[in-house]
Amino acid sequence: MKxxxxxxxxxxxxxxxxxxxxxxxxxxxxxxxEFLEIYKQTTQRLQQIMHTKEDVLILNGEGILGLEAACAxxxxxxxxxxxxxxxxxGAGFADFATMYGGKVSLYEVNDREPIDVHAxxxxxxxxxxxxxxxxxxxxxxxxxxxxxxxxCPLLKSYGIVTIVDSVSAIGGIEVYTDKWQIDxxxxxxxxxxxxxxxxxxxxxxxAAKEKIQKRNHPIIxxxxxxxxxxxxxxxxxxxxxxxxxxxxxxxxxxKRVLDDPDVYAxxxxxxxxxxxxxxxxxxxxxxxxxxxxxxxxxxxxxxYDDTTLRQYLLDEEGIMLAGSLGYLQGxxxxxxxxxxxxxxxxxxxxxxxxxxxxxxxxxx
Numbered sequence: 001m002k003x004x005x006x007x008x009x010x011x012x013x014x015x016x017x018x019x020x021x022x023x024x025x026x027x028x029x030x031x032x033x034e035f036l037e038i039y040k041q042t043t044q045r046l047q048q049i050m051h052t053k054e055d056v057l058i059l060n061g062e063g064i065l066g067l068e069a070a071c072a073x074x075x076x077x078x079x080x081x082x083x084x085x086x087x088x089x090g091a092g093f094a095d096f097a098t099m100y101g102g103k104v105s106l107y108e109v110n111d112r113e114p115i116d117v118h119a120x121x122x123x124x125x126x127x128x129x130x131x132x133x134x135x136x137x138x139x140x141x142x143x144x145x146x147x148x149x150x151x152c153p154l155l156k157s158y159g160i161v162t163i164v165d166s167v168s169a170i171g172g173i174e175v176y177t178d179k180w181q182i183d184x185x186x187x188x189x190x191x192x193x194x195x196x197x198x199x200x201x202x203x204x205x206x207a208a209k210e211k212i213q214k215r216n217h218p219i220i221x222x223x224x225x226x227x228x229x230x231x232x233x234x235x236x237x238x239x240x241x242x243x244x245x246x247x248x249x250x251x252x253x254x255k256r257v258l259d260d261p262d263v264y265a266x267x268x269x270x271x272x273x274x275x276x277x278x279x280x281x282x283x284x285x286x287x288x289x290x291x292x293x294x295x296x297x298x299x300x301x302x303x304y305d306d307t308t309l310r311q312y313l314l315d316e317e318g319i320m321l322a323g324s325l326g327y328l329q330g331x332x333x334x335x336x337x338x339x340x341x342x343x344x345x346x347x348x349x350x351x352x353x354x355x356x357x358x359x360x361x362x363x364x
Contacts, residue, residue, distance in 0.1 A: 002318035009336035011190035045254035052177035063188035066200030077101030087139030114290030137166035143297035194339035195253035
């Protein structure tokens with residue numbers, strides 16, 4: 001069997017220089033101030049990647065913790081929350097908003113197209129009494145990217161505070177948090193940054209902080225309460241024990257992104273290559289437009305089985321692709337060309353293996 005090549009849309013394989021940080025020497029996270037500076041440096045590197053001057057926090061849990069913490073801290077009972085959805089994760093925000101007392105209005109549109117900004121504006125012209133709006137930048141289950149650069153300023157013009165899930169985009173698609181007026185931007189360690197899974201990070205705007213500070217109801221819970229991080233650096237104290245080597249690994253992963261002048265162009269180039277190749281193989285892309293530079297989803301061809309196809313690629317070619325989630329399970333296969341996966345030799349190997357499989361099935 002060939003060496004296993006994981007080409008799923010996260011968690012990704014981890015570069016050696018990042019992985020070695022997991023076996024680095026131990027530092028006491030609560031007493032050793034050298035670690036405090038490493039954590040601070042990591043947040044500063046993430047600030048550069050996210051193009052923000054606002055505070056960035058790293059939370060000890062994978063991306064879902066960030067989503068829940070944003071909703072728990074920002075949304076209070078009675079808040080009107082606009083959940084903008086054209087996919088599985090977009091709709092999933094409604095559960096968190098409802099959990100913390102939000103009154104949810106679901107703005108749901110075609111899951112094969114990006115959010116139409118003009119249609120959204122028309123909706124907001126007649127319905128804009130919302131405290132918070134949630135949306136997904138890259139819908140990982142369908143390989144679709146939404147124009148948050150236009151959506152967030154539009155929402156801000158109505159005074160709406162925004163939460164954006166960019167977990168599968170940050171580090172592979174350039175994001176300008178401050179310029180695009182995003183209040184809370186959420187990322188994850190295990191996607192385009194290709195660090196170990198288990199950490200989420202987020203930026204927090206002044207508008208978001210003010211809304212949290214002016215709450216009429218206390219935040220439910222502790223771990224998802226963002227106020228426990230207030231003045232952590234000035235106090236030289238973390239709210240709970242930090243995973244030292246995971247933070248070190250994330251720090252190194254963020255440095256890799258910042259040190260790579262070709263990172264975003266390469267993601268775009270390899271994504272285009274995948275889409276072109278799939279079209280030549282007569283495989284239908286799931287999105288009709290708004291294609292992601294980090295993950296490509298294509299429909300399982302008629303007469304083929306999702307599980308059988310992926311298992312063959314794993315057993316015979318050593319390549320691991322992903323199915324999808326929810327209503328797309330069994331209908332869509334996904335190729336993750338993000339982070340450490342996003343190199344020509346890896347992408348080419350996937351394309352060749354798919355071509356060989358389809359040819360062998362046709363000739364059999």
